Amino acid sequence: MIIVFGSTKGGVGKSTLSLAMANYLTQEHRKKLRVLDLDFKQSLVDIAEKTKILEISPLYPIQAKENISSELLKASGAESTENIIVDLPCYLDAKAHYSFLRSADLICCPFAYDEFTIKATLLFALLAVKVNPLAPIVFIPNRIKKNVFIESKQEIEKVLSGFGTISPTLYDKIDFQRISNVHTPATLLSTLLPALDHLYETFMIKKN
Numbered sequence: 103m104i105i106v107f108g109s110t111k112g113g114v115g116k117s118t119l120s121l122a123m124a125n126y127l128t129q130e131h132r133k134k135l136r137v138l139d140l141d142f143k144q145s146l147v148d149i150a151e152k153t154k155i156l157e158i159s160p161l162y163p164i165q166a167k168e169n170i171s172s173e174l175l176k177a178s179g180a181e182s183t184e185n186i187i188v189d190l191p192c193y194l195d196a197k198a199h200y201s202f203l204r205s206a207d208l209i210c211c212p213f214a215y216d217e218f219t220i221k222a223t224l225l226f227a228l229l230a231v232k233v234n235p236l237a238p239i240v241f242i243p244n245r246i247k248k249n250v251f252i253e254s255k256q257e258i259e260k261v262l263s264g265f266g267t268i269s270p271t272l273y274d275k276i277d278f279q280r281i282s283n284v285h286t287p288a289t290l291l292s293t294l295l296p297a298l299d300h301l302y303e304t305f306m307i308k309k310n
Contacts, residue, residue: 103306106206108190108230111222114212115244117145118278120189123210125286126298127185128161135185137164137283140199142191149282160283170198194229203230206237208305209266212244215252227265238305239266242297245274267304270296 105123107116120137127133139146150164188202203209209230213223223241230239241262246252259268272294277287286294 103184103207104186104188104202104205105208105210105306106188106190106203107210107212108203108226109211109213109222110192110226110229111219112192114214114219114222115242115272115278116212117141117143117189118281119210119212119242119244119272120146120187121149121281121283122286122290122294123298123301124162124187124283125281126294126302127187129286130298131302133185135162135187137162138167138170138186138188138202139164140167140170140191140196140202141189142167142193146189146283153283158284161285162283164283167198200233203233206234208301209234209237209239210242210301211239211266212242212272213262214245215243215255215258220258223262224265227262231265240269240301240305241266242269243271245278246271248273269300272297 107120107123109116117139124135124137127135137146144166146164147166150160153160186202188206190199190203194200194203211223211226211230213219227239227241230237252258262268275290275293277289280287281290
């Protein structure tokens, strides 16, 4: 199964949620997987390098964009039983970017309710539907401030619902910065599990 995290806006939490999902699948459901860091910042690769320096065994491998071979693209096809999580860049400008989006079994798009992020989210949704009209899209409200009234929330969710579904909200916590390819802080579980359980139970059980 291929799970893609994408958006045309940076800073929405694609990389962090890619790790959170990978940790969840390996620790809660004992899935074997790999994470592909296609983002230009290579923040997941940096985390993997720090894990190596500390000589801690990671839960799964993280591969850099330079190491995505044509063999891996073929191996990630529809007949593959391997679980792959892909952190896409904000700007899709390479064959591999579109190949993974086209092959995705599930497309996850983190977003916030501000005007600029919503425009970028809709742009990504339009692109995703055009490239891969069969894959379900899940919009993940991420880094949302608790107890803050969002005036246009219902209107925004109504528009996004025309492209896919909306997961339970992930509220902003400083501990999101501590997620690695070794563990997820226990303080985040009450925030993460409703959304991750929703994704797994709704879209992944049948595929796995």
